Amino acid sequence: MYFGSVRFFKNLILLVLVILFAVPVVFALRLNDKLGQEEAENARLEQALAAAEQRISAEEPADPLSSAEPGAVTGGEPAESPDLYYQSLYPDFYAPESYHATERTVGTIYLTFDDGPSENTDRILAILAEQNVKATFFVTGESSEGNGQRLRDIVAQGHSLGMHSYSHNYGQIYQSVEAFLDDMYQVFTLIREETGETPTLFRFPGGSINSYNAGVYQELVAEMLRRGFVPYDWNLSGEDAAIPQPGTAQIIQNVVENAGRMERGFVLLHDSAYKVNTVNALETIIQQLRDMGFEFDRITPETKPVWFVYTD
Numbered sequence: 672m673y674f675g676s677v678r679f680f681k682n683l684i685l686l687v688l689v690i691l692f693a694v695p696v697v698f699a700l701r702l703n704d705k706l707g708q709e710e711a712e713n714a715r716l717e718q719a720l721a722a723a724e725q726r727i728s729a730e731e732p733a734d735p736l737s738s739a740e741p742g743a744v745t746g747g748e749p750a751e752s753p754d755l756y757y758q759s760l761y762p763d764f765y766a767p768e769s770y771h772a773t774e775r776t777v778g779t780i781y782l783t784f785d786d787g788p789s790e791n792t793d794r795i796l797a798i799l800a801e802q803n804v805k806a807t808f809f810v811t812g813e814s815s816e817g818n819g820q821r822l823r824d825i826v827a828q829g830h831s832l833g834m835h836s837y838s839h840n841y842g843q844i845y846q847s848v849e850a851f852l853d854d855m856y857q858v859f860t861l862i863r864e865e866t867g868e869t870p871t872l873f874r875f876p877g878g879s880i881n882s883y884n885a886g887v888y889q890e891l892v893a894e895m896l897r898r899g900f901v902p903y904d905w906n907l908s909g910e911d912a913a914i915p916q917p918g919t920a921q922i923i924q925n926v927v928e929n930a931g932r933m934e935r936g937f938v939l940l941h942d943s944a945y946k947v948n949t950v951n952a953l954e955t956i957i958q959q960l961r962d963m964g965f966e967f968d969r970i971t972p973e974t975k976p977v978w979f980v981y982t983d
């Protein structure tokens with residue numbers, strides 16, 4: 672008789688054991704499979720996220736100045752994307768802080784002087800001091816060579832000093848992101864060595880979008896922002912770079928006639944040995960803008976920029 676026999680009980684025990692093991696194992700395998708799918712999905716999402724963040728966030732772990740959000744790029748994967756190789760160039764080419772330009776003070780005029788320093792810098796500084804106005808100088812490296820004292824005067828008198836490329840050579844600096852970084856790094860180190868200050872502000876020669884950088888400007892902006900540098904375009908211009916040089920009255924009118932429409936004004940002027948009319952126009956520009964109710968300030972890394980790509 673099978674039921675009740677020793678063999679029956681042995682098989683019964685075996686069956687129970689099989690069920691006890693098999694059910695959880697099958698269940699676990701199925702669960703594991705599902706988790707595996709989720710893990711794969713998560714990994715894919717993380718990868719995509721990391722790739723996206725690599726484009727916009729700093730990821731220079733060796734650089735203490737970098738504001739990298741820790742863990743923004745997980746898994747210890749460096750930027751392998753071949754078109755982002757330039758992120759690893761010039762590892763000390765970083766602003767002291769990450770981008771935090773949110774201050775938007777209505778009624779403020781930011782006078783900016785490009786291309787200096789020059790023989791006119793001293794006169795410009797004297798007028799600004801007389802008028803008790805702080806301004807911003809976007810200097811080039813070539814103009815700064817041998818002009819260290821003027822760079823230090825600008826800083827010592829409370830103005831802001833920003834980068835405007837080393838060479839100001841459009842055809843060269845806008846060839847590629849690497850060419851741009853190479854050039855800007857030179858003016859960055861020059862300013863740092865001459866003044867002891869690390870520049871954060873910069874202005875693209877020709878502005879953030881121009882006919883020379885149409886193919887690379889988005890990458891240039893993204894890479895410079897990633898390094899903490901803030902570009903400033905302008906919304907008012909003395910048009911004093913025009914050839915022939917406009918007269919003093921024309922430069923004044925160019926700035927003032929459009930200022931009334933602006934909540935904030937970023938005024939483009941030039942600091943160059945030959946642009947004497949700009950210097951002659953400066954005092955009246957300040958007075959007329961004051962009469963319109965504007966106050967003056969220098970640009971700082973907190974100042975929300977105007978960019979040609981955006982309206983303000």
Ligand code: ZN
Pocket residue numbers: 785786835839876877
């Ligand atoms: Zn310029």
